[in-house]
Amino acid sequence: MKKKNGTLSDIIYYIFVIGFGFVMIYPILWMIGSSLKPETEIFGNAASLIPGEWLWGNYAQGWEGFGGIGFDVYFRNSMIVTTLVVIGTVCSASIVAYGFARINFKFKAILFGCLMATVMLPVQITLIPQYILFHNVGWVNTFYPLIVPAFLGGQPFFIFLLIQFIRGIPRELDEAAIIDGCSKFGVFLRIILPLLKPALVTVIIFAFMWTWDDFLAPLIYLNSASLHTVTIGLRNFMDADAGTNWGPLLAMSSLSLFPQFVLFAFFQKYLVQGIATTGIK
Known part of the structure; x- marks a missing residue:
């Protein structure tokens, strides 16, 4: 009797999970299916x-782009x-996190408090000062405003995530390495960095997804059409006067998801492990 009840509850559970999963993935399936429809059918038979x-011509038409680009x-x-943003974020965030987690220095508590405060700081607050700064140094309409900040500290969220992970690594490993002649930086390279792999x-x-999907920063800093990113390119399909070309728009939107799907498929195991071991839910 217990076995039958257990089997029945498992069946109900999996039916619920499959149904809920389908609801979650339905918008993506709709977008991919609609990218192969004529425009009259996209909304005429929307469900x-x-x-x-x-x-298939939607993909060919969308790939042609605009204005010869x-x-x-x-x-x-x-x-x-x-x-480049991912490389800069990984390098800078890991070094800063190691400093907060393992090295004692003056004003450490104050600086850590400032770090945590910036986690809650909306990006819109720093937008105007950053634009003025990059305009004064002549970086507007280049990739530098999008890339350089990642090499100068990274996202506070990523730093905090890595700090939590490093704190879970036994300090005895650091002490053993120092006894063997390692410097602080040597401990970071030889001990901490290899163990940071899941985090x-x-x-x-996360850095790849957030940067790839970013619309605001490229819209503000990139003026030349030849410098536009995928998000701006997708926006170009929408015209208030001529109307939106939905078929090519959905086709290119489907293609734009492909790099993220590939990255997530290969590293899903490490993503779950990294989030679980840092205690961030």
């Missing part, structure tokens, strides 16, 4: 996931910015 007429240029720009993968995934 359907399977196109009545398969229109193909969508490959937008993908290239996004990949350049995102890759660093978490940082890589």
Whole structure:
């Protein structure tokens, strides 16, 4: 009797999970299915996931882009910015986190409090001062405002995440390395950094997704069409006067998700491990 009740509860549980998962993924499936529909069918038969007429020309039309600039240029720009931001974030955030977690220095508590305060600081507050700064140094309409800040400290959220992870690493490993002749920086490179792998993968995934999906910063700093990223390129399909070209828009939106799906598929195991071990839910 217990076995039957257990089997029945498992069946109900999996039906609920599958149903809830389908509800969560339905918008993505709808977008991919609609990217292959004629525009009249996208909203005429909106609930359907399977196109009545398969229109692959939406992808070809969307890939052509605008004004002689193909969508490959937008993908290239996004990949350049995102890759460099991820590298800068990993390098800077891990070093800063190691300093807070393992090294005692003057005003450490005050600086850590400032770090935690910036976690709650809306990005809109710093937007105008940053723009004035980058305008004065001549960096507007270049990739520098999007990339350089990642090398100068990284996101406070990522620093806090890595601090929590490093605090879980036994200090005895540091002491043993110092006895063997390692410097503070040597301990970081030889002991801490290799053990940070799960947390660093978490940082890589979040930094990649947030930078790849960022619309505000490229919109503000990039004026030339040849420098636009994928998010700005997608916005170009929407015209208040001529109307929105929904087929190519949904086609390129589907392609823009592909790098994130690939990254998440390969590093999902480390993402879960990194979040679980840092205690951040």
